[in-house]
Amino acid sequence: MSAAAEPLQRRRVARFFEAWPPTTLLALAWIVSMVVVALGADVLAPYSFTALDLRARLSPPILLGGSWAHALGTDELGRDVLSRLIMSIRLSFLIAFFGTLIAAALGTTLGFVAAHFRRHVESLVLMLIDFQASMPFLIIALAVLAFFGNSLVLFVALMGLNSWERYARIARGLTISANEQGYAAAVRQLGASNLRVYGLHVLPNIASTLIVSMTITFPETILLESGLSFLGLGVQPPLSSLGNMVGYGREYLTRAPWIMLCPAAVIVLSTLSISVVGDWLRDKLDPTLR
């Protein structure tokens, strides 16, 4: 190897890590593995998440001297913590994913509507935004959930109502300025329908900002879901989400802290990773937000 090749190699490595900082890579790896776990939950879970192993109740995880049969230990009923964790990851991510999607779709649409019609429609949307922003959503969610009973569909819809106002505000602002720019007017002059103007021309132009917002609302939704489930008012047994598991593990805090610590660690690492990737995406896609 020649003497000149080595610095070049090193520079290449340095440049690579400049574009992909190690923390971002770690965060991405974590997110990808969570998505894989969520998608392949049925294959990956060593046991059924409701299967009881009464001979191995409250068996500790490997690091605390447990056996490989239950790598992350078991709970009071002898259910495998790893299997429950995997199913919980699937449900929590599913709820957060659809919640975020609903919020983004609803908020963006309302933002478009407000920016398109202006006047009364706009002030109505702005009033809804103010209302949403002025009430702590956890309180509203609590009230709605308890009184409407608890179906998973309703719960996901409720999660979708959490952060729509962020998208509405962004979409409205950006659309108003887009409408003042030439391109929206130009396609409109060519005879494009409103749906086409907003769906095919304005949306792609503001998409990067909306995607960055999704990286903010996705962890928020995970936190909201797990908070409500922790209180026993979110996902209901026999289904299990990360928040449920923490809530259940709280009862065994002294005897079996791993029941609580495993899902708690997943929540923290996931929200942290998405935030890190979100920051990185924001710097890449939309320097104006910095």
Add this chain to the structure above:
Amino acid sequence: MLRYLAGRLLRALLTIFLVITFAFFVLHASGDPALMILSADAPPEAVKAFRAAWGLDRPLWEQYAAYIFHALQGDLGNSMRDGRPALQLVLERVPMTLAITVPAFALKLAIGIPAGIYAALHRNSLADRLTMMLSVAGFTVPSFVLALVLVLVFAVKLGWLPSAGSDTAASAILPIVTLGVAGAAILARFTRSAMLEVLGQPYIRAASAKGLSWRRVVTEHALPNAAIPTTTIVGFMVGTLIAGAVVVESVFAWPGIGRLLVSSVANRDLAVVQVILLLVAATMVTANIIVDFVYGWIDPRMRSRGLVGGR
């Protein structure tokens, strides 16, 4: 000035009215509290009598009109669980909640703002990175996880503090720390970015260029300007003094508003939930009005534009 104040108050009342209406219809459109309170296999006569006693057999709009009519006279209904006035039941819990949220609020301000300012003034230093790392953790660690970890360390392992309840003054420490740490992290991040924004402005360079000491540049030019965005988030925190501790109160079995809300929600105690929603809305709205006035006080530009009130 007076017109501004009147308009602001009117909007505040409208918001509160909307919250009451929203709560009323959501809560009443959603299942029968009679069956919930009396259990599902109660005799039909008992259910009927219960409905008649609480006016649940009348049309919804009639119930709504009666509710508003009574609410305007200060009567917000009775708890379906123990028959006492809901307002009284809720107000009894307020001091307990404030006993942890007010010290937590002080803790947030005392840690969050200085940390944010320091981090901004020493950008990219070790302290700055550490502050930012901790503040990201403050965002991403849910309060119930933080609470349980604190319990695990300080109550279970070390045995220094009680894990739950409200018997001694020491019981309040863990709830206060849980609430305070998370809030301080958020506040530090906001303060830092507000400061960085201000420090990049031309007037800071101008102030430095005309020979002011850095200390005076910071205290007289940077801090007052950075105070504006920080006020917004602090105001929001004031608004959550009543309702911000739902999860933490549940973890620590702290008998405040939050636990009352969770148990009333689980019991379908309509009147109590409504009063709590009303109280939360009123607190948020009041906090917003206060923030508007503080804006006017710290930023004369807003005063002269007539956007907000002031002296």
